[in-house]
């Protein structure tokens with residue numbers, strides 16, 4: 001490992017890009033070298049390009065405010081030559097994002113992506129670092145396809161499923177689950193918005209988020225899949241049906257879940273499941289990565305805290321990187337029901353990507 005890695009943020013002016021800046025400005029391993037966005041922002045000082053769109057609780061870090069924003073597309077090869085790797089979170093058409101990310105990878109610049117464009121490319125790992133770090137082993141096959149020595153793309157999953165899949169995946173490691181009904185209640189920052197920019201969301205609920213139900217139903221099976229040859233083959237064991245709602249919450253996605261075990265599985269008790277969650281340590285905890293939450297899954301028992309997890313306390317636990325679960329109890333139609341939540345722009349977006357980059361770094365993929 002090098003002492004410091006120079007990084008670029010592609011989409012630096014956006015909601016997720018701003019989170020990257022706050023998380024990386026005092027990172028022990030990473031130095032923000034490049035900020036890039038659309039032609040609208042290129043050539044401007046960051047503070048002018050982001051302007052009133054800056055919506056973090058803290059000020060723009062002083063050393064970032066004056067940096068000149070580069071053009072993510074026109075300057076791609078130049079940027080690739082200036083940094084060790086890039087984070088990417090852009091609002092563009094899917095095929096344009098695919099091409100842009102491959103362009104950086106082919107210029108020998110690893111890409112850690114928040115975008116959905118490559119989530120189903122069979123040799124692109126889609127990682128929740130605590131759940132499927134073994135999928136990084138597909139990267140040599142991807143490099144071979146791209147014809148690169150260092151360049152590759154690794155993605156994180158959709159933000160909504162990070163509020164519930166970790167809890168289910170930990171149970172699933174010992175007691176296979178075969179079906180679940182999930183309803184997600186998603187914050188407005190997930191759409192890159194604030195109450196100021198989306199006043200219609202005050203005192204409102206929208207029972208539709210375009211494309212999101214599909215992601216919640218399909219992505220978990222890639223995460224639970226296995227590597228076979230040159231691709232990650234999705235699991236066919238778990239069927240999820242999902243409804244998604246946009247709710248008047250600034251940050252934090254909550255999910256209500258009903259689930260059942262595979263036929264023949266001896267069902268664990270509520271106490272056993274809760275203990276599995278408390279005891280679970282993934283690679284980020286074992287490796288003590290800078291953004292790893294000390295406790296991956298926080299547990300609220302139904303008997304002691306039936307009104308938890310609540311957004312405004314749970315979303316900031318361990319820097320917004322923990323998952324909070326509660327209300328685990330027997331269901332009449334399924335085996336169990338429960339509630340879980342996570343911070344959508346921290347664990348679910350920029351924080352999850354930074355944790356993925358840290359895992360890639362200690363495993364030597366950024367050298």
Ligand SMILES: NC(=O)c1ccc[n+]([C@@H]2O[C@H](COP(=O)([O-])OP(=O)(O)OC[C@H]3O[C@@H](n4cnc5c(N)ncnc54)[C@H](OP(=O)(O)O)[C@@H]3O)[C@@H](O)[C@H]2O)c1
Nearest residue numbers: 011013014015016037038041072089090091115190192349
């Ligand atoms: N918000 C979340 O919680 C969340 C969670 C997970 C994943 N994501 C994903 O992350 C990505 C970004 O989301 P966001 O919420 O941060 O969006 P956003 O706030 O709308 O920001 C979009 C960013 O993309 C840049 N951009 C737009 N067109 C571009 C172009 N032609 N070339 C280069 N850059 C361009 C924008 O630059 P300008 O300012 O110059 O226009 C801006 O920096 C999306 O793919 C989204 O699905 C978001």
